[in-house]
Amino acid sequence: MKKPEHIIILGAGLVGSLLAVYLLKRGYRVTLYERRPDMRKVQIPAGRSINLALSDRGWRALEGVKLAEDIRRIGIPMKGRMIHPQQDEIYFQPYGKEGQAIYAVSRGILNCTLLDLAEKAGAEIIFNQRCSSVDLANNTAKFLHSDTNQASEAKADLIFGADGAYSAARLQLQFTDRYNYSQTYLEHGYKELMFVANADGTHQFEKHALHIWPRGGYMLIALPNLDGTFTVTLFFPFKGNPSFEMLDSKQKVKSFFSEIFPDAVPLLPTLEEDFFQNPTGSLVTVRSFPWSFDNKLVLIGDAAHAIVPFYGQGMNCGFEDCTVLNQLLDEYDDEWEQVIPAYEQHRKPAADGIAELAVNNFYEMRDLVGHPDFILRKKIEAWFSEKHPDKWIPLYTMVTFSHIPYHEALKRGKQQDAIMDEVMKQPDIEKNWQSEKVEQRILSMLN
Ligand SMILES: Cc1cc2nc3c(=O)[nH]c(=O)nc-3n(C[C@H](O)[C@H](O)[C@H](O)COP(=O)(O)OP(=O)(O)OC[C@H]3O[C@@H](n4cnc5c(N)ncnc54)[C@H](O)[C@@H]3O)c2cc1C
Numbered sequence: 247m248k249k250p251e252h253i254i255i256l257g258a259g260l261v262g263s264l265l266a267v268y269l270l271k272r273g274y275r276v277t278l279y280e281r282r283p284d285m286r287k288v289q290i291p292a293g294r295s296i297n298l299a300l301s302d303r304g305w306r307a308l309e310g311v312k313l314a315e316d317i318r319r320i321g322i323p324m325k326g327r328m329i330h331p332q333q334d335e336i337y338f339q340p341y342g343k344e345g346q347a348i349y350a351v352s353r354g355i356l357n358c359t360l361l362d363l364a365e366k367a368g369a370e371i372i373f374n375q376r377c378s379s380v381d382l383a384n385n386t387a388k389f390l391h392s393d394t395n396q397a398s399e400a401k402a403d404l405i406f407g408a409d410g411a412y413s414a415a416r417l418q419l420q421f422t423d424r425y426n427y428s429q430t431y432l433e434h435g436y437k438e439l440m441f442v443a444n445a446d447g448t449h450q451f452e453k454h455a456l457h458i459w460p461r462g463g464y465m466l467i468a469l470p471n472l473d474g475t476f477t478v479t480l481f482f483p484f485k486g487n488p489s490f491e492m493l494d495s496k497q498k499v500k501s502f503f504s505e506i507f508p509d510a511v512p513l514l515p516t517l518e519e520d521f522f523q524n525p526t527g528s529l530v531t532v533r534s535f536p537w538s539f540d541n542k543l544v545l546i547g548d549a550a551h552a553i554v555p556f557y558g559q560g561m562n563c564g565f566e567d568c569t570v571l572n573q574l575l576d577e578y579d580d581e582w583e584q585v586i587p588a589y590e591q592h593r594k595p596a597a598d599g600i601a602e603l604a605v606n607n608f609y610e611m612r613d614l615v616g617h618p619d620f621i622l623r624k625k626i627e628a629w630f631s632e633k634h635p636d637k638w639i640p641l642y643t644m645v646t647f648s649h650i651p652y653h654e655a656l657k658r659g660k661q662q663d664a665i666m667d668e669v670m671k672q673p674d675i676e677k678n679w680q681s682e683k684v685e686q687r688i689l690s691m692l693n
Pocket of ligand 1: 280281377378412413414436
């Protein structure tokens with residue numbers, strides 16, 4: 247395979263535009279094709295993850311293009327979860343050690359900044375072009391203009407599919423022989439709402455926290471925005487009792503929220519209107535393999551591995567794809583024949599790992615975070631990890647504040663869970679958890 251000169255990226259979302267910057271810095275000519283109009287000129291429609299949690303894997307990818315400091319300035323550190331029980335007082339659970347935080351960042355600002363950077367580095371970005379198919383034999387992507395439906399096509403030495411969970415590039419691969427593909431939907435969907443700010447533009451709840459209202463089979467969460475508002479997401483069953491289907495009138499919505507999320511309602515003055523105006527999104531996990539075809543087409547980001555949002559890792563994982571790809575290009579001196587298979591082999595187990603972790607975290611967030619046993623478990627883990635940082639890293643820390651491959655974190659997390667199951671069975675554990683006996687017991691099980 248000769249070194250590609252011209253690379254096409256389908257999709258100028260978060261991952262596509264970051265990938266463009268990485269490739270441009272290596273000297274490739276890059277053209278991005280994006281289905282939507284230029285988001286720097288038009289407003290993003292409401293109701294689609296307006297802000298995102300950015301954590302260490304994402305930061306490292308942004309550091310690689312010298313963007314981390316700029317984005318950190320517009321991010322809000324969230325140091326832990328603020329739990330809002332239905333009856334009791336709210337309380338705080340730190341995510342990690344002092345100084346560790348995930349950051350709430352505006353999706354729009356992040357994407358626009360990446361587009362600016364890509365353009366500055368020399369990318370050509372063509373908007374309103376929806377990829378309809380890829381001619382794999384001829385390295386050619388086919389497009390339809392999003393407004394006029396006018397057809398066009400473009401050829402390149404290499405094409406990246408960074409066109410998201412419903413990728414047209416991936417669909418093309420599905421027509422090839424022995425292609426593995428699955429999509430699994432949760433029975434829950436999501437709806438975004440907005441908490442209003444105080445009159446002076448400050449936040450009505452603690453801004454350095456991710457707020458959660460765990461309610462068993464469903465939950466509400468809120469992430470802070472810079473303007474004093476919070477983006478609020480209800481993760482809720484499509485059907486059953488209660489469900490989106492059941493909340494079919496403004497009155498039912500109001501009384502449901504008033505009963506179940508009482509402290510949230512005063513911050514949602516247009517709840518009933520927003521609830522019916524904003525779309526209900528579905529939550530899908532996509533698994534596919536291989537992620538490439540004949541060194542001509544390569545998938546990246548959600549196009550390769552869409553996951554549910556409960557670990558706040560979808561974008562972070564896609565950004566990590568870019569970091570790893572760039573490292574492999576260094577390692578193999580831009581020999582793409584070696585880089586592409588190595589990229590797939592590195593990233594596929596990681597993507598499967600975070601897909602599983604993300605679904606598991608849904609159950610943890612909605613069912614467990616408020617339980618005394620869960621809280622005690624986390625306290626014991628934090629205490630033991632503080633004493634033996636080389637022996638124990640809590641799972642959340644491995645996923646969020648480290649670069650340990652996701653599948654390795656999943657494996658270690660399962661081992662630690664099994665140990666904690668045993669520890670929690672000890673009599674009077676709630677009284678004597680900080681004892682030498684408990685410490686020795688954990689150490690012996692680890693050995
Ligand atoms: C409710 C919710 C909350 C989330 N919260 C977090 C979080 O806190 N942290 C986190 O890390 N991740 C989060 N995610 C996941 C995150 O949004 C995705 O992982 C991330 O957006 C993936 O980036 P991407 O560029 O691969 O895909 P996308 O962001 O989907 O971008 C794909 C781009 O391709 C374009 N496109 C699509 N089809 C075509 C086509 N046929 N031709 C041309 N262009 C096309 C799209 O318009 C888009 O611009 C969340 C997701 C959801 C749904």
